[in-house]
Amino acid sequence: MSSDCLWLYYYTGRKQLRAGIGHPHQLVDRWTAGHGIVDDDGEPHRLVLSRPRKTHKALWYLKTEGHMARFAIGHTPEIAACHYADIPSLRPLHEATVAEAFSEVAAAAGPIVLAPDDQDSWRLSEAASEGNSDVDVLLDGEQDVWLAACLGFDRSPFGDGGAPCPQPFWGCLECRNAVITARKMPAIIAFLRFIKEQRAGLSAADWAMKFGRAHDRIVGQVLPAFPESVIAEAVARRRGMPFICRRRPG
Structure with a gap:
């Protein structure tokens, strides 16, 4: 036969x-x-006989957490990836994974945000000791600029080594050298109010280009890291705060 x-x-x-x-x-x-x-x-x-197979494969994909070596049983990795991993039922999972990865990358490139309960552990962390030889000086305010404490004003990732940071003061919100603590919350609240007020004098496109990232960083990452009591105290202190920007530490 x-x-x-x-x-x-x-x-x-x-x-x-x-x-x-x-x-x-x-x-x-x-x-x-x-x-x-x-x-x-x-x-x-x-x-349709192919559908139960894809349903079974989708469940197996979730169980193996997408590790292709474990998932591709009975198929080459190429066939498993193209025909059984890239299917509509798994697309939300893939999109969520990509979004989470982008969020992690954005957070890693941004400032260190320390709620009051996190400061003691950060003082002892390896990352803190590598970034600054005197963490106490940093957290006690001696290296403050307007929106954050600065791990290296003359070591900016946006400029040449040894030169002062070339960024505008709100560039701290996108800088890995910045350390934001509760002490800086009144200034951040004041700046958030300021950039909201700028909507009145700018087109939506111009405002988004100038302040959109700073606004999203404050609202999406900085404020949620602090307790409501810290935010409320910062709002109360901000009412009497003049809008003064200190560019250099000290």
């Missing part, structure tokens, strides 16, 4: 044995009807 087909079946016809399955959908339809399988509308269910 020379055939490349996987399945052979016997049937009553002119040729008693042949390769392949004729009219497979009719056979499947008879099977679902015989077992009383119906769809949501009560009609006979049209079973």
